[in-house]
Amino acid sequence: MPEKDIIKPVLELKNLSKKFVKPLDFAGKIAQKLGSNLRDEVVHAVDGVSLTVNKGEVVSLVGESGCGKSTLGRMVAGILPQTSGDIFYEGENVAGQSGEAARRTALKIQMIFQDPFASLNPRLRVRDIIGEAPKYHKLVTAAGLDEYLSDVMLRCGLDPEYKQRYPHQFSGGQRQRIGIARALAVQPDFIVCDEAVAALDVSIQAQVLNLFMQLREELDLTYLFISHDLGVVEHISDRIVIMYLGRIVESAKTEELFARPNHPYTQALLREIPRLETRHSDFTPIEGEIPSPLDPPNGCHFHPRCPFAIDRCRSEVPTLKEVTPGHHSACHLNESS
Amino acid sequence: MSVSSPTLQVENLQTQFFTKAGVATAVDDVSFTVNRGEILGLVGESGSGKTVTGFSILGLVDQPGKVTGGKILFKGDDLTKYSEDQYRSIRGSRISMVFQDPMMTLNPVLRVDTQMIEAIRAHEKISKADAFARARDALGQVGIPSPEERLRSYPHQFSGGMRQRVAFAIALLNKPDLIIADEPTTALDVTIQAQILFETQKLCRETGTSLVWITHDLTVVAGLADNICVMYAGKIVESGKIDNVLDNPKHPYTEGLIGSVPSRNKRGEPLTQIPGMTPSLLNLPTGCAFRMRCPYAAPVCETVPIISSCEDGRLVRCHRVEEARSHA
Numbered sequence: 001m002p003e004k005d006i007i008k009p010v011l012e013l014k015n016l017s018k019k020f021v022k023p024l025d026f027a028g029k030i031a032q033k034l035g036s037n038l039r040d041e042v043v044h045a046v047d048g049v050s051l052t053v054n055k056g057e058v059v060s061l062v063g064e065s066g067c068g069k070s071t072l073g074r075m076v077a078g079i080l081p082q083t084s085g086d087i088f089y090e091g092e093n094v095a096g097q098s099g100e101a102a103r104r105t106a107l108k109i110q111m112i113f114q115d116p117f118a119s120l121n122p123r124l125r126v127r128d129i130i131g132e133a134p135k136y137h138k139l140v141t142a143a144g145l146d147e148y149l150s151d152v153m154l155r156c157g158l159d160p161e162y163k164q165r166y167p168h169q170f171s172g173g174q175r176q177r178i179g180i181a182r183a184l185a186v187q188p189d190f191i192v193c194d195e196a197v198a199a200l201d202v203s204i205q206a207q208v209l210n211l212f213m214q215l216r217e218e219l220d221l222t223y224l225f226i227s228h229d230l231g232v233v234e235h236i237s238d239r240i241v242i243m244y245l246g247r248i249v250e251s252a253k254t255e256e257l258f259a260r261p262n263h264p265y266t267q268a269l270l271r272e273i274p275r276l277e278t279r280h281s282d283f284t285p286i287e288g289e290i291p292s293p294l295d296p297p298n299g300c301h302f303h304p305r306c307p308f309a310i311d312r313c314r315s316e317v318p319t320l321k322e323v324t325p326g327h328h329s330a331c332h333l334n335e336s337s
Numbered sequence: 338m339s340v341s342s343p344t345l346q347v348e349n350l351q352t353q354f355f356t357k358a359g360v361a362t363a364v365d366d367v368s369f370t371v372n373r374g375e376i377l378g379l380v381g382e383s384g385s386g387k388t389v390t391g392f393s394i395l396g397l398v399d400q401p402g403k404v405t406g407g408k409i410l411f412k413g414d415d416l417t418k419y420s421e422d423q424y425r426s427i428r429g430s431r432i433s434m435v436f437q438d439p440m441m442t443l444n445p446v447l448r449v450d451t452q453m454i455e456a457i458r459a460h461e462k463i464s465k466a467d468a469f470a471r472a473r474d475a476l477g478q479v480g481i482p483s484p485e486e487r488l489r490s491y492p493h494q495f496s497g498g499m500r501q502r503v504a505f506a507i508a509l510l511n512k513p514d515l516i517i518a519d520e521p522t523t524a525l526d527v528t529i530q531a532q533i534l535f536e537t538q539k540l541c542r543e544t545g546t547s548l549v550w551i552t553h554d555l556t557v558v559a560g561l562a563d564n565i566c567v568m569y570a571g572k573i574v575e576s577g578k579i580d581n582v583l584d585n586p587k588h589p590y591t592e593g594l595i596g597s598v599p600s601r602n603k604r605g606e607p608l609t610q611i612p613g614m615t616p617s618l619l620n621l622p623t624g625c626a627f628r629m630r631c632p633y634a635a636p637v638c639e640t641v642p643i644i645s646s647c648e649d650g651r652l653v654r655c656h657r658v659e660e661a662r663s664h665a
Contacts, residue, residue, distance in 0.1 A: 064526040064527070064528060064529075065497075065526055171614055172383075173614060174614075201382040201383055201553060201615075202382065202553060202554070202555065202594055202597045202598060203382060203593060203594060203597045203610065203611040203614075204382075204614065205597065206596070206597035206598075206599075206608040206609070206610045206611070207610045207611075209599065209608055210607045210608055210610055213607060214607075228526060228527065229527075230527065231556065231598065231599045231600065232599050234599065234600075234604060235599030235600070235604055235605075235608070236599070236605075254604070268528065269527060269528065272527050272528055272530070272531040273527065273556075274527075274530075274531075274534075274554070274556035274557045274559065274560050275556055275559065275560075275600060276555060276556055276559050276583055276595065276598055276600060277559070277600070278559060278560045279559055279560065279579060279580055279583075281560040281561075284531075284535070285528060285531040285532040285534075285535050286528055286531075286532075289496055289498055289499070289528075289529065290526075290528075
């Protein structure tokens with residue numbers, strides 16, 4: 001990988017947060033006026049996340065359901081507005097852009113979704129699903145559209161003959177390819193994959209993963225790859241970022257993370273990856289479940305499940321600190337030992 | 338039957354669906370044996386017939402499907418000859434099933450205790466208080482904290498992982514001899530999956546319950562099962578001891594599946610992929626169903642391969658076992 005100071009980061013997130021607020025209903029408001037301590041329900045889905053992604057890198061966001069990884073991906077792709085913090089794309093603050101500049105950034109960051117059944121409009125033909133955006137954004141002339149579509153489809157391993165078909169006439173793996181073709185049709189540089197292979201069969205998953213890697217080579221793409229499957233993530237990413245309840249707990253290069261996991265949560269996660277090589281294993285799970293984000297624990301979010309928790313973990317939020325060069329972890333234990 | 342007869346012995350099972358578009362043989366010539374306390378992993382991709390196999394054993398195949406051939410010997414009794422009443426008496430007591438989506442299998446308008454007590458009292462004359470106590474113990478057994486209070490909750494008050502534990506607890510209530518688990522951890526997070534695998538493994542070891550674990554995930558089966566059957570297009574293409582099959586696959590499909598799993602040894606390299614996709618059951622190629630995707634296919638594959646057994650007790654359904662192996 002190229003060093004940070006040579007290549008500028010293509011994407012930079014600074015202290016990015018997303019709150020979802022469920023306001024009190026009428027009865028609740030009255031109760032509040034009468035002195036009850038009812039409050040709006042606030043979920044900190046993403047809580048002060050800072051992250052940089054370099055050009056050409058594959059960065060994976062890993063965590064359990066409810067840890068905010070999809071919300072983060074959606075903010076990056078511009079589908080959800082952030083509550084606070086900034087997103088810099090190629091050095092420019094995305095929130096400050098307008099008009100032509102904003103549109104260009106929006107086109108450069110595309111997203112591929114998890115469910116290939118829900119993410120394609122069932123009433124549009126494949127040619128419209130893939131062709132609508134490039135036509136609108138005048139990336140291609142009306143006369144050249146057909147050839148352009150054939151190109152994109154071939155690149156994604158789809159037969160251009162199928163242009164006139166509807167999504168229901170395709171299998172799950174092919175639909176995911178349509179989703180990829182749709183994203184690629186606007187010539188993006190940065191792709192957010194939200195659990196893009198989670199719904200696919202193993203053999204199809206392998207095909208799609210290979211396609212991702214091949215496209216990365218051919219088109220010089222950068223990926224933010226969101227997944228809960230550490231096996232897949234280990235295979236394709238350069239750097240891994242582990243999230244827990246809206247915060248980043250650890251980030252490191254893939255080899256480094258798997259060789260020397262620092263945070264107790266990462267260690268537990270890695271222990272639990274089912275692998276082909278482990279047979280007749282004795283499973284030793286971590287206790288408990290991810291707590292409700294409505295009512296996260298104080299201090300370090302992981303302390304109720306952490307076997308090494310000390311008093312400090314219950315009161316003080318740990319910050320991300322560099323433990324070895326390029327390896328960041330948010331754990332108090334690194335300082336106390 | 339003698340005491341030593343296996344818990345479950347399926348012989349040449351065939352299940353067909355008579356649809357308007359034609360007859361689809363979802364399960365074809367499937368045979369396997371599960372002994373007491375053993376865990377069998379039944380692995381295949383969507384549409385390979387693994388779920389229908391599970392349903393056939395429990396007599397749950399609905400119209401237009403029907404078990405059309407073979408035997409299902411459960412402790413020596415042939416279940417295919419059972420009447421609906423006889424089936425009712427063993428379903429949920431001697432054999433129970435855990436499904437993929439616990440939200441679909443639990444009744445959303447009944448409290449968990451109601452559902453559990455009902456399941457016990459359907460099979461046994463027992464007082465409500467005793468049934469309640471047993472339900473509480475079962476919840477404790479699968480690792481649900483404060484089971485006494487949790488019994489009074491509704492299914493929606495549980496998280497996904499907890500709900501699947503409740504489903505397991507219900508399956509365990511009547512101390513069955515056999516549990517059929519159909520993709521029970523597919524929808525769950527890794528940490529929760531590990532917890533459930535841990536509890537399941539403990540139970541099988543402690544109580545001698547046999548388990549058929551149906552899944553598409555080879556890695557889960559690798560850590561859990563004793564034996565493995567790999568299904569493709571309704572047929573078992575390879576079966577044997579888990580170590581033998583995963584370390585040294587003999588069927589090209591098994592080999593392809595193992596190659597498709599991302600692992601640390603293959604980091605950054607392209608995964609071996611199986612070209613094409615699973616054929617439709619209504620439109621299977623003649624001969625070996627896998628030959629269109631198989632790298633070792635030869636003219637001989639246009640005839641139907643029969644199961645042959647290897648020296649390590651493994652069964653493989655392939656004409657080209659020798660050739661495929663010399664390539665590997």
